Amino acid sequence: MKSNRWGYYWKTLSSSKLGLFGLSILCLFLIIALFAPLLAPFNPMERVGQPFGEPSSTFLLGTNDVGQDILSELIYGSRISLMIGVIAALISIVLGIIVGIVAGYYGGKVDNFLMRVVDLVLVVPFLPLMILLAAFIGPSFWNIILVISLISWASPARVIRSQVLNLKTKGYVEAAKSIGTKASTIMLKHIMPGVIPIALSQFVMAASSAILIEASLSFLGLGDPFVKSWGTILYYAQARGAFLTEAWLWWVLPPGLLITTLVIGFAFTGYSLEEIMNPRLRKER
Amino acid sequence: MGKTVLSVENLSTFYKTDKGISRAVENVSFTVEEGEILGLIGESGCGKSTVAQSILRLIEYPGKVVKGKVFLHEKELISASEADLYDIRWSEISVIPQSAMNALNPVHRIGEQIMEAILIHEHVSKKEALDRTKVLLELVGIDRERWKSYPHEFSGGMKQRVAIAMALACYPKMIISDESTTGLDVLTQSQVIALLKDLQRKMNLSIILISHDLPMVTSISDKIAIMYAGKLVEWASTDDILHDARHPYSRALLDATPDLINRDKKIVSIPGTVPNLVNIKSCCRFHTRCPFAFERCKVEEPELKEVKPGHFAACFLEEENHELTYTS
Amino acid sequence: MSLPTLLEVVNLKKTFVRRSGSFLKPKKTDVYAVNNVSFSIEKGEILGIIGESGCGKTTTVRMIMRLMNESNGKILFNGQNLCGLSDEKTTKVRKDMQMIFQDPYDTLNPGMRIVDILMEPLHAHKPNMTKEEKYQKVKETTEAIELIPAEDFLNRFPHQLSGGQRQRIAIARAVILEPSFIAADEPTSMLDVSVRAGILNLLLDLREKMGLTMLFITHDLSTASYMCDRIAVMYQGSIVEIGETQKIIDFPTHPYTKALVSVVKDLNSFIENRETMILDGEVDSTKKTLGCAFVSRCPHQEAVCHNVVPSLEQIDKVQSVACHCFGSSKMGISERSGALV
Numbered sequence: 001m002k003s004n005r006w007g008y009y010w011k012t013l014s015s016s017k018l019g020l021f022g023l024s025i026l027c028l029f030l031i032i033a034l035f036a037p038l039l040a041p042f043n044p045m046e047r048v049g050q051p052f053g054e055p056s057s058t059f060l061l062g063t064n065d066v067g068q069d070i071l072s073e074l075i076y077g078s079r080i081s082l083m084i085g086v087i088a089a090l091i092s093i094v095l096g097i098i099v100g101i102v103a104g105y106y107g108g109k110v111d112n113f114l115m116r117v118v119d120l121v122l123v124v125p126f127l128p129l130m131i132l133l134a135a136f137i138g139p140s141f142w143n144i145i146l147v148i149s150l151i152s153w154a155s156p157a158r159v160i161r162s163q164v165l166n167l168k169t170k171g172y173v174e175a176a177k178s179i180g181t182k183a184s185t186i187m188l189k190h191i192m193p194g195v196i197p198i199a200l201s202q203f204v205m206a207a208s209s210a211i212l213i214e215a216s217l218s219f220l221g222l223g224d225p226f227v228k229s230w231g232t233i234l235y236y237a238q239a240r241g242a243f244l245t246e247a248w249l250w251w252v253l254p255p256g257l258l259i260t261t262l263v264i265g266f267a268f269t270g271y272s273l274e275e276i277m278n279p280r281l282r283k284e285r
Numbered sequence: 286m287g288k289t290v291l292s293v294e295n296l297s298t299f300y301k302t303d304k305g306i307s308r309a310v311e312n313v314s315f316t317v318e319e320g321e322i323l324g325l326i327g328e329s330g331c332g333k334s335t336v337a338q339s340i341l342r343l344i345e346y347p348g349k350v351v352k353g354k355v356f357l358h359e360k361e362l363i364s365a366s367e368a369d370l371y372d373i374r375w376s377e378i379s380v381i382p383q384s385a386m387n388a389l390n391p392v393h394r395i396g397e398q399i400m401e402a403i404l405i406h407e408h409v410s411k412k413e414a415l416d417r418t419k420v421l422l423e424l425v426g427i428d429r430e431r432w433k434s435y436p437h438e439f440s441g442g443m444k445q446r447v448a449i450a451m452a453l454a455c456y457p458k459m460i461i462s463d464e465s466t467t468g469l470d471v472l473t474q475s476q477v478i479a480l481l482k483d484l485q486r487k488m489n490l491s492i493i494l495i496s497h498d499l500p501m502v503t504s505i506s507d508k509i510a511i512m513y514a515g516k517l518v519e520w521a522s523t524d525d526i527l528h529d530a531r532h533p534y535s536r537a538l539l540d541a542t543p544d545l546i547n548r549d550k551k552i553v554s555i556p557g558t559v560p561n562l563v564n565i566k567s568c569c570r571f572h573t574r575c576p577f578a579f580e581r582c583k584v585e586e587p588e589l590k591e592v593k594p595g596h597f598a599a600c601f602l603e604e605e606n607h608e609l610t611y612t613s
Numbered sequence: 614m615s616l617p618t619l620l621e622v623v624n625l626k627k628t629f630v631r632r633s634g635s636f637l638k639p640k641k642t643d644v645y646a647v648n649n650v651s652f653s654i655e656k657g658e659i660l661g662i663i664g665e666s667g668c669g670k671t672t673t674v675r676m677i678m679r680l681m682n683e684s685n686g687k688i689l690f691n692g693q694n695l696c697g698l699s700d701e702k703t704t705k706v707r708k709d710m711q712m713i714f715q716d717p718y719d720t721l722n723p724g725m726r727i728v729d730i731l732m733e734p735l736h737a738h739k740p741n742m743t744k745e746e747k748y749q750k751v752k753e754t755t756e757a758i759e760l761i762p763a764e765d766f767l768n769r770f771p772h773q774l775s776g777g778q779r780q781r782i783a784i785a786r787a788v789i790l791e792p793s794f795i796a797a798d799e800p801t802s803m804l805d806v807s808v809r810a811g812i813l814n815l816l817l818d819l820r821e822k823m824g825l826t827m828l829f830i831t832h833d834l835s836t837a838s839y840m841c842d843r844i845a846v847m848y849q850g851s852i853v854e855i856g857e858t859q860k861i862i863d864f865p866t867h868p869y870t871k872a873l874v875s876v877v878k879d880l881n882s883f884i885e886n887r888e889t890m891i892l893d894g895e896v897d898s899t900k901k902t903l904g905c906a907f908v909s910r911c912p913h914q915e916a917v918c919h920n921v922v923p924s925l926e927q928i929d930k931v932q933s934v935a936c937h938c939f940g941s942s943k944m945g946i947s948e949r950s951g952a953l954v
Contacts, residue, residue, distance in 0.1 A: 170719060171714050171715075171716050171719030171720035171721075172719065172720055172721055172722040172723075174680060174714070174720075175712070175714055175720045175721075175783070175786070176722075176733060177680060178678050178679075178680055178707065178711065178712045179707065179711065179733055179734045179737055179786070180703075180704045180705075180707030180708060180734070180737045180738060181733055181734075181736070181737045182704075182737065185736070185737070189722075189725075189733075190722055193724050194724075328805035328806060328807060329805055470665035470666055470832070471665065471832060471833075471834070471873060471876060471877070472665065472872060472873070472876060472892055473665075474876075475876035476892075497805065497806065498878070499806065499880070500835070500878035500879045500880055501878040503878070503880060504878045527880055537807060538806060538807065539880065540810075541806050541807050541809065541810040542806060542810075542835075542879070542880055543810075543813075543835040543836060543838065543839040543879070544835070544879050544880055545834065545835050545838055545862060545877055545879045546879070548838055548839070548858075548859075548862075551814075552810040552813065552814065552839060553810055553814075554777075554807055554808060554809070554810035554811030554812075554814065555807035555808075555810075556811075558775045558777075
């Protein structure tokens with residue numbers, strides 16, 4: 001039945017045009033990121049041409065202020081954006097699962113406390129907080145991930161908790177309790193599998209917002225200056241006045257479009273995943 | 286012998302599934318006379334509710350009535366037009382649904398809901414409809430002034446009564462009760478059963494009582510029809526079913542029912558499971574679980590035959606004059 | 614036959630708080646789901662609790678099985694009070710008391726194979742058993758519940774089994790640790806008649822073989838009479854009558870029991886044309902009476918019934934009843950039992 005279930009997911013996902021579209025975008029970016037060294041014409045860290053070069057046959061999207069090829073920057077940048085998105089989303093989902101399951105399963109005071117923390121995280125104005133955090137602990141690849149994870153676990157935690165509340169009333173959970181199975185085992189063996197589908201769709205959503213947050217942080221100059229993400233490219237473009245000249249066409253627009261496309265890819269996949277998971281869970285009840 | 290009100294002839298209703306055609310109801314025939322209570326008995330999935338839906342033409346895709354006729358006072362329902370059916374439902378035949386909670390709209394007064402049923406089907410004034418509503422409520426044992434109440438103000442048993450009153454709104458000659466007492470508490474159930482019996486006497490109603498609860502049905506039915514896996518296996522007077530059941534399945538059902546008086550009776554379950562009705566081939570559908578099955582049962586379908594006046598059974602043992610004794 | 618008592622429940626209570634009134638003037642009222650329930654079960658006995666839905670029978674079992682905390686009272690199992698026991702000690706006790714649930718479709722995890730479902734109790738309580746020993750035990754138990762050959766079933770998922778087979782697996786899971794006590798909460802109410810008999814017989818069989826003591830919850834008097842040595846009748850959270858099955862059915866004394874016995878449908882009700890006692894009204898837990906919970910529906914009410922809660926009084930060696938009117942001239946013995954005397 002397990003393999004059947006995934007087969008079923010795939011069938012439903014592929015029947016949704018939106019999901020399929022999103023998924024192909026993601027695959028495309030994954031390929032670009034994986035094969036960046038083969039696809040990029042130059043090393044993005046190397047000065048290969050004149051600074052502020054306009055697009056030409058060698059430099060398809062021109063060069064930046066220090067003469068690095070923008071196209072290669074963008075291709076390598078997909079690695080960073082994807083990596084930050086996926087890692088940050090993974091951390092926040094794992095956090096969300098733990099908090100959601102513990103809060104939902106134990107209920108009472110534990111639940112109350114954890115949910116108030118969640119509320120707190122949800123209502124804190126996140127951009128100022130992140131700027132503060134990023135500025136405080138210093139800009140670096142891992143710090144960015146940490147900052148993003150810290151603020152994005154709360155909403156998955158809440159969604160997962162409500163699913164746990166539903167699972168908790170299932171006969172088999174009660175049966176396991178009356179057998180004398182340990183609470184940790186019950187959570188792991190009986191509750192966790194029921195949470196995974198929802199967590200999956202939450203993960204995709206979290207990844208798309210993580211990418212967006214990373215871009216905004218980097219754009220504000222709070223990113224890791226030694227790592228070239230799309231946000232960093234935008235930051236330099238802005239700092240060097242590309243927004244005011246016609247260079248925005250090849251320096252600003254491409255990274256912006258890439259960010260939008262990737263986020264849309266994640267969002268579409270996430271929406272259709274959610275569509276699949278929810279009716280399925282309703283059916284199982 | 287009274288007048289025949291409803292006669293079902295060779296009714297077959299099939300469902301389309303991914304894996305083929307599910308023969309959910311096949312060749313079911315029976316009649317109901319005026320003022321008669323017929324208990325239609327069977328376990329879950331045997332097709333008893335499908336029979337009821339087929340009679341009222343409520344089968345929806347992927348299901349279809351593929352064969353058979355249903356006569357209600359000479360009128361044939363299976364070939365009738367939607368408009369004719371519309372007149373017939375409620376005014377001549379109506380249903381008490383399984384769950385009264387779902388049948389009643391929570392945002393309207395119960396009286397208004399009954400009135401609506403009357404007004405839609407008959408050309409009477411609002412006043413007349415309201416008067417009749419009050420009479421109906423009284424008939425089912427609810428205070429007539431409670432027509433103003435909303436469904437949530439009633440308990441489960443009371444809602445069931447309202448559902449009965451609604452089914453009676455246009456004074457039909459026949460009602461079908463589809464598991465309408467399932468889920469009610471024992472005492473409430475006995476109230477509803479007593480009410481149905483009472484109505485049958487007062488209004489000379491014919492009732493088809495669909496249920497899985499054999500003891501409950503035997504307590505009020507004049508006749509009993511037993512279904513198994515989409516087929517009618519036996520149809521006889523209640524007395525005959527209890528004392529002279531001919532079909533092995535009927536006997537097995539009786540043997541599986543505990544007896545309060547004779548408490549030492551060892552109840553026996555029926556081994557095996559119900560066959561899958563998708564693309565089922567021609568055979569006695571009970572043969573896989575029947576202790577008396579022989580070769581013929583596996584290849585041929587027994588027809589419902591009159592084994593003695595008014596007593597029908599679909600079993601080859603009758604024809605072959607086998608005795609129903611266990612041979613070990 | 615006075616065997617040692619295995620389980621004793623003393624004045625067990627469960628209250629829920631019902632909030633009502635307006636936002637500014639909140640009103641809290643205690644609603645008794647279970648009120649002062651006391652009974653005991655001897656070793657090897659099957660006690661049935663019978664009552665309508667919402668009468669508190671399931672709440673009682675859930676408290677006994679420690680799936681819910683009591684508001685008040687004592688539950689003595691083998692002399693040990695289960696109330697207020699630490700989680701660790703409760704887990705130890707669970708090894709000896711297991712439960713069978715009502716819904717066989719809900720009680721088995723759909724994502725687990727039967728073999729893993731049956732292993733679960735062993736993992737929880739027999740950490741020293743090797744994998745082979747555990748598998749052997751699972752196989753034996755599966756065969757004991759008449760799913761033969763066991764290998765055919767062990768690798769399946771629950772949805773590949775019929776309702777009756779699932780309930781058998783649930784029973785196997787309950788007996789695999791060889792407990793001394795089993796609580797069964799309406800184990801057959803969701804099954805077809807033809808399957809029901811098999812499950813009931815299996816439980817009786819297991820009781821013979823394993824010397825089980827059982828608490829059997831049902832709403833169906835004929836099932837209870839088939840299964841139980843003694844029956845406790847519950848109404849609105851209290852036991853109104855308790856006694857040997859034979860006595861309860863032939864000589865019911867509480868008016869509620871009388872009504873239940875009179876309306877019970879079995880295959881004789883058609884022939885016998887027995888007089889049924891149809892009570893008016895329905896259970897209404899929102900109304901609070903000072904006296905007997907049954908008073909609004911009782912045909913024999915007296916002044917005292919409205920003011921004083923009747924307590925469970927022993928009327929002979931094997932039967933107790935909670936009714937003020939017992940023995941009073943108005944009531945006498947029921948019609949049916951009179952005929953049988």
